Amino acid sequence: MRMSELSRMSGVPVATIKYYLREGLLPQGQATAVNQADYGELHLRRLRLVRALIGVRGLSVSETKEILAGVSEHASDMHEVLGLVLGARPVDKEAPPPAKEAFDEVDELLKEVGWQISDHAPAKQVIAEGLTTLRSLGMDVGWRTLLPYAELAGRCAALDLDQLRDTDDPLERAERAVVLTVLLEPVLLALRRLAQEDESARRHRA
Template sequence: MRISELSRRSAVPTATIKYYLREGLLPPGRATAATQAEYDESHLRRLRLVRALIGVRGLSVNDTREVLGAVAEHAGERHQVLGLVLGARPVEETVEEAETEAAAPEPGAAEVDALIGELGWEVSEYAPARAVLGETLETLRSLGAGLDRAALRGYAELAERTAVLDLDQLDPEADPLEQAERALLCTVLMEPALLALRRLAQENESARREG
C-alpha cells in the first residue's frame, strides 16, 4: 500500500507517518521509486502500536523507540511483549539501578512482597506497580486508614478476576503487535470506566444497606 493508504487505514496523518519514519519508529517501506515506497500489514500493525504508545500511554518519541526496540528483542514472547507495552516490565535494568533499589527498598515493599507471595502471583520484581501499591499502603497507614491483610487480599483477588477479563479480550490467534495494541488500549482507556463502575456500585451498595 502507498503511504496515503497507510494513513487512511491507520487514521494517522501522512506528515506524522513521515515523522515516525525519520525517527525510526517505523521501518522504511519497500522503495518503488526515488520518492515512493510500498508498505504492508506489518507497518500498519506497528503504526497502530506507535499511536497507542504515544497517544494513549503518553510516552515520548524516545521512550517509544526504546519500548519498540525491546519488543523486537522479545518478538516471540507474548508475555514479555505485553509487559513491555503496558509498562509492567522495564525496558532495561542496569546493575547499578538494581543495587540501588536493593539497598533502599521502596515504602511498603515488604508488605507488597508478602501479599504477592501469599497470592502465588508471578510478578517481576521490577514491576512499577509494586512501588505504586507500596506507597499507597504507606499513605493510607499514615492517615490512619490502613487496610488489614484480609481486606487487602480481598481487593487483590478482585483485581485477579479483573485481569482474567482483561486478557480474555485478546484474540490468542492475533499478531503479537495487534494483541499489544489492544491490551494497551483496553488497559489505559478502561481504567476510568472501572473507576466509574466502582463509584456506581458503592452508591448502589450504600442504598441497599440503608434500605
Template sequence: MSELSRRSGVPVPTIKFYLREGLLRPGLATASNQAEYDEDHLRRLRLVRALITLGGLSVAAAREVLEAVAEPLDRYETLGVTHYALSAPVSARADGKSARNAEGGERGNGSAAEVERLIERMGWNITERSPLREALAAGLRALHEVGAGYGADELVPYAELAAATARLDLDQLAGIEDRIDIAERALVLTVLMEPVLAALRRMAQENEAALRYAGEDGSNTGE
C-alpha cells in the same frame, strides 16, 4: 506515504517523524522521492501511534516495545516488555510521590514491606525489576497520608479481584501468536480498559450504596 496516512489516520508529518526515529521501517523505494508501504507498515504504524498517544510512551519506550515485537520472543516475554513499558507512566508518577515522601523514610519502608507481604500472601510471580512494586508502595503511602491505613491484610480481597480480572484479560490472548497482535492486545487491556474498569467499579459502588443506605432519611434515589 499519503495513502499510508489516509488508511491509518496518521498525518504525513507524524509518519515522517516516526521514520526518522526508526519506529517505522522505510518503504520500498520506487523513485528518488517515492516509496511503497504495505500492510506490515500499516499495522506497525497503528501500533506506534497507539503506544505513544494512548499508552503515553516516550519514543524510546515505544522503540523498546517495537524491538521486542521484532525479536523471536515467546508470548510471556513479549507481554512482559510491553507491560513494563506501559507501566512506565505509572512508575514515573510513583517516583514523583517517592521524592515528595523522601523525608518519611520509615513510612516509605513500611509501605514497601507491605507490598512484599502482599506479593508473598498472593503467591504472585512478580519480578524484582517490576515498576509496579514502587507504584503500589507509593499509592499506599498516599493512603497513609490521609489516615487510610491499608496494608497487605486489607489489600488481599482487592488483590483477589485483580487476579480474577487478570485471568479474564489473559484469556483473551488464547490462540494469538502474532507478536504485534499480542502487543496491541496488551495495550488494549492495560490502557484502554482501565477507565472502563474504574467506571464499572464506581457504578457498582453507587449501586451498593443505594442498596445499603437509600431511604434512610426518607429520600428516594434513581430520579
C-alpha cells in the same frame, strides 16, 4: 499503498508519519522510486499501535520505540513481552518516595496470594507508593486491605490472557498483549467508576 493513503487510513498526518519513520517507530516502506515507497497492512497496524501507546498511554517517543523493539525481538516469548509492557509507566514525580515498610507490605501481600514476581517489577513500587500516599492522608490501608483487590486482579489477569489465546502469529500475539494491557486500563477504571455509581446509589439512596 502510498504514504498519503496510509495517512488517510490511519488519520495520522503525513508529517507525523515521516517523523515516526525517522525515529524508527515505523519500519521503512518498500522503495518504489527515489522519493516514493509502498506501505502495507503491517505499517497501518503498527502506526495505530504507536498512536495508541503515545496518545492513550502517554508514553514518550523513546519509550514507545523501546517497547516496540522489545516486542519484535521477543515476540515468541509472551512472558518477556508482557514484562516489557508492564515495565512501562509514566513516572509520577510528585509522589513521595515509598517507605521501606510499604515495600515489606507488598512482599507480604505477594506471599499471601502466592504470586511469583520478579524482584525488579515496577508495579511493586507503584503499590508501595500508593500505600505510602494513602497512609500520609491518614487512611488505614495496608496489605490486608489490598488482599481482596489482589484476588480480583488475579481473575482479571486470567481474562486478559484468555483474550490472546486465538492468535498463532507470535508478533501479532505480542502486539495484542501490548494493546490489551495498555488500552484496557482506562476502560477497566471506567467500569469501576460506573459500578461505584450504581453501588453507591443502591446503598445511599435505598
